[in-house]
Amino acid sequence: MTQAKDVDPYVSPRSFYGAELRRLREENRLSQEQLGERVFCSGAYIGQFEAAKRRPQQDMSRLLDGVLGSGEHLQRLCRLAQESKHPEYFADAAELEKEALTISAYTPMLIPGLLQTEAYARGITRAAQPFAADEVVERHVSVRLERARRLDDRSGPELWAIVHEAALRVVVDEPSVMREQLEQLAEQAHDHHRVMVQVLPFAAGPPPLMHGTAIIMTFADAPAVVYTESAHSGQLIDEPALVTRFQKSYDLVRAAALSPKASLSLIASAAKDYTTP
Known part of the structure; x- marks a missing residue:
């Protein structure tokens, strides 16, 4: 420390x-x-x-x-x-994200924030805040892209992302945005040495973490924490027994997900679907 x-x-x-x-x-x-x-x-x-x-x-x-x-x-x-450029409910998690050695994320409906393209981030921000001024939306997008660059730092974390198949099928903004997002996701899953991506298919049935996003962060000199998020709110959890329960649930989701190779094939196939009229 x-x-x-x-x-x-x-x-x-x-x-x-x-x-x-x-x-x-x-x-x-x-x-x-x-x-x-x-x-x-x-x-x-x-x-x-x-x-x-x-x-x-x-x-x-x-x-x-x-x-x-x-x-x-x-x-x-x-x-x-306490001043932060992030939403109040996410500010603490964003700071811990900078110190994390590993990040294990499960996202049921969206591509994880650290793996989003600019157009995709803009689309989901506009969907969540349809009446927000353009400068507010662009500020959110800029901050999200700044977070994503952390993965390319030498001291950046290892990211293991499990994405539900629903996130590949829900069209954000328009098909071209989804195609770009999924092509980048496939590229990161294939080429990035600190990123692992799996897809939880519809056929796997209801997952243990089906009620919202769950992100587990581990550190070199501090206990693990969990960040959970739903619409307009989030919670940082550091109570050891509860963190352990989340870790076990995440392991069950990982066991039910497609292998990284099969996941990559599904992502690539979904990307091609957005090029078909």
């Missing part, structure tokens, strides 16, 4: 929050583990805040202020540090 002492406190509001948390903790002569015990989390979790790796939370800041005797100092800093 990046040590808090390596972080410049004046780089961002989040860095300043981390520096202040560390200062207050050390003034109280508490280790990260000792402070974590008092606010019902791990020492590693405290370390992520101090190293500016995790977005501060109001509830946690309230507990920390209480234990450290800092009034509402951390709560006020938290409001500044």
